[in-house]
Amino acid sequence: MTQFLVTKFIKDSENINDLKVREKYGALSSFVGIACNIILFIFKLIVGTLSNSISITSDAFNNLADCATSIITLFGYKLASKPADKEHPFGHGRMEYILSLILAIIILLVGYELIKSSIMELINPSKISFSYVSMFVLIFSILMKIWMSTFNKKLGNKLNNSAMLATSKDSLNDVIATSATLVSLIVSGFSDLMIDGIMGVVVSIFVLKSGFEIIKDTVDDLLGQGLDKETVEIIKKHINDEPMVIGYHDLMVHNYGPGKHFGSAHIEVRSDEDLLIAHDAIDLIEKKIQEETGILMSFHIDPINMDDKETKYYYDKVKSIVRAIDKDTHLHDFRIVTGDTHTNLIFDLVVPFDIKLKDDEIIEIINNGLKDEPIKIFISPTIENKYV
Structure with a gap:
């Protein structure tokens, strides 16, 4: 009927x-x-x-x-x-x-x-x-x-x-x-x-x-509720299927009523990639996601320097520290500023909603993990939660 x-x-x-x-x-x-x-x-x-x-x-x-x-x-x-x-x-x-x-x-x-x-x-x-x-x-x-x-x-x-x-x-x-x-x-x-x-x-x-x-x-x-897991997996799949993409972060979707979803994310690509080719690849991902889910996505390209050994060393070091806190943590926008007496580590840290530690406790754990470095390390993290 x-x-x-x-x-x-x-x-x-x-x-x-x-x-x-x-x-x-x-x-x-x-x-x-x-x-x-x-x-x-x-x-x-x-x-x-x-x-x-x-x-x-x-x-x-x-x-x-x-x-x-x-x-x-x-x-x-x-x-x-x-x-x-x-x-x-x-x-x-x-x-x-x-x-x-x-x-x-x-x-x-x-x-x-x-x-x-x-x-x-x-x-x-x-x-x-x-x-x-x-x-x-x-x-x-x-x-x-x-x-x-x-x-x-x-x-x-x-x-x-x-x-x-x-x-x-x-x-x-x-x-x-x-x-x-x-x-x-x-x-x-x-x-x-x-x-x-x-x-x-x-x-x-x-x-x-x-x-x-x-x-x-x-x-x-x-x-505002989080997206269902099935839709999140569809978005992730389209992003990860692009060979040029080496990672992504700050994925979020806003709901303005049924059939009215707008999303955004930062897509990480190598800094030595051709910008026009990368832009075209990202546009194609946006179109595929919209066709399958109806979500209008807007991606921002983040160039990542994959060849700087010092950056990679500190990235891996901090990553191992935060993963020991919680396996669902995620680092992005990691960069370093070096000096004669100290080095600054600047990064964003995504933590799950159910983590028991406060932000200052997480920062203290990271500082303790870096205290034995040969040069003084100062960290400047932005701690945030997942949006999806």
């Missing part, structure tokens, strides 16, 4: 980095959400009112909130697909993340109202009128929400779209909530147990949990 809808309503559906295509995916997801949730809201409101069930009525308004978020999301995809402009040169892709936050806040508000009503039902319980029509409506709702969750998960994974994945997660929570409501209806209909308020609280907790989880995931995206 998902593939049928995609093929029917989205032309060029595989070109998922195109903003117009992403907008159409978003519109499809939103229209499906609006249609399904309006149907469920109407049916549940009717049976909830007739059966005098707070949990069914609460579940109905939960669906109405889902409908509202689909409408908000529909307009949001329009904004996210806007091309870059003077004020926003990197585009409007992060609107998808902002939409997810709005969606989460609405879910939390609905959850708060549901739990408040459910507590009142616990204090003043009322008898539920059981009917097979009500039971059928709830079973139908569960099946529809399972399909909606699967539908949005498939689209969200395909597009790496946090808003769609958030909608999928919300639909799964709706399945659990409606299942609890169904249990309440059956138990209350065939016994004297008044569990409608309890099940209403259960529904509310799942709704609130969903909202908090969506906020956490979206905040992670807004703060």
Whole structure:
């Protein structure tokens, strides 16, 4: 069914980095959400009112909130697909993340109202009128929400779209909530147990949990997460496959929304290489990475003097010291300034995030490793963390 809808309503559906295509995916997801949730809201409101069930009525308004978020999301995809402009040169892709936050806040508000009503039902319980029509409506709702969750998960994974994945997660929570409501209806209909308020609280907790989880995931995206390992390996492979490249450092990628990634790195080549040939080789690497990952890379060439014996000696010496601290450390931009009484070693040192030592402790270890050199050594390191 998902593939049928995609093929029917989205032309060029595989070109998922195109903003117009992403907008159409978003519109499809939103229209499906609006249609399904309006149907469920109407049916549940009717049976909830007739059966005098707070949990069914609460579940109905939960669906109405889902409908509202689909409408908000529909307009949001329009904004996210806007091309870059003077004020926003990197585009409007992060609107998808902002939409997810709005969606989460609405879910939390609905959850708060549901739990408040459910507590009142616990204090003043009322008898539920059981009917097979009500039971059928709830079973139908569960099946529809399972399909909606699967539908949005498939689209969200395909597009790496946090808003769609958030909608999928919300639909799964709706399945659990409606299942609890169904249990309440059956138990209350065939016994004297008044569990409608309890099940209403259960529904509310799942709704609130969903909202908090969506906020956490979206905040992670807004703060900036590291690239997935697979993409990092693709970038590294293209760099390392070029024979002219002897190393690289300061690889970083910035995310301005799905399909909007910009990256940079310093590429090390021999200082005696032809600059025009090196530049052409680096341009080709950038194009290959963009074609395979969609990331627009910008590389800076660092010329490395491979023939100076003194530089190589101190580079190897410092490298052995820092590798003894942690095998994941990495030296780059290493150079020396010699004098009559001392030698300065200037370099950048990349350390992993989980290293236990402070910067001054690392510097002290390096100084201790160089104290027996025949000439006084001063070091000037810039210590930084990996970006990917």
